[in-house]
Amino acid sequence: MDDLFAMDDEQALAWDLRERKYRANDYYGEGRPAAIDILDGSTGLLVTAPHSLHHFRHGRKKPADRYTGSYAELLHAALDATAVIPTGPIGRWENWEDRDDPFRHALDRLSTPSTLVVDLHGMSDRHGVDVCLGLGPAPTAASEELAHRLAEELHPYQVSINTPFAATPHYTVTAYVQTRTPADAIQIEMAANIRNPVLHPKRSGDFLGRLIRGLERFRT
Numbered sequence: 001m002d003d004l005f006a007m008d009d010e011q012a013l014a015w016d017l018r019e020r021k022y023r024a025n026d027y028y029g030e031g032r033p034a035a036i037d038i039l040d041g042s043t044g045l046l047v048t049a050p051h052s053l054h055h056f057r058h059g060r061k062k063p064a065d066r067y068t069g070s071y072a073e074l075l076h077a078a079l080d081a082t083a084v085i086p087t088g089p090i091g092r093w094e095n096w097e098d099r100d101d102p103f104r105h106a107l108d109r110l111s112t113p114s115t116l117v118v119d120l121h122g123m124s125d126r127h128g129v130d131v132c133l134g135l136g137p138a139p140t141a142a143s144e145e146l147a148h149r150l151a152e153e154l155h156p157y158q159v160s161i162n163t164p165f166a167a168t169p170h171y172t173v174t175a176y177v178q179t180r181t182p183a184d185a186i187q188i189e190m191a192a193n194i195r196n197p198v199l200h201p202k203r204s205g206d207f208l209g210r211l212i213r214g215l216e217r218f219r220t
């Protein structure tokens with residue numbers, strides 16, 4: 001793979017340092033329960049990393065999507081995007097109706113008709129693709145176009161759309177935003193080996209650069 005976006009040791013270390021606040025307390029985060037960070041940007045891009053920390057579904061603990069919290073920070077900095085990221089223990093919830101916490105309130109407040117929510121997640125390396133773009137239950141022509149353009153932009157990484165993660169379950173941020181707010185949304189699931197600046201600095205730096213370039217044209 002050509003070295004289009006190299007990341008030096010210092011940048012890799014800086015990225016890893018950003019992850020510390022999420023890694024704190026065994027990945028329950030350094031903040032108080034339900035705490036989030038909102039990093040304000042001036043574009044229509046809203047980046048979320050709802051699984052920056054451990055969380056629960058159907059009573060079972062789901063491990064944090066490592067480095068997605070710091071990833072959202074990096075996209076905020078590079079793209080002037082707004083970012084919403086949990087920084088303290090995420091409460092248990094099953095339905096958005098029951099979810100009465102700062103994360104949901106931030107989504108409600110920040111999702112306008114001109115907002116594109118980019119919901120970042122981490123998947124394991126065993127799915128056979130590097131990235132899976134999930135269009136959610138109610139994609140628009142714009143989000144479908146974005147997905148196809150991103151897939152091209154991210155080449156030579158293996159990018160799939162909707163398989164294995166389509167973001168259609170009701171509990172996803174993408175489903176919530178598409179069906180309960182005026183904003184548009186897309187989910188990005190990244191394999192572990194493209195989002196770890198310590199174990200995979202070269203691939204992670206390169207992928208980050210390509211993703212930034214791919215999202216740049218969708219800032220409004």
Ligand SMILES: [Zn+2]
Binds near residue numbers: 051
């Ligand atoms: Zn996730």
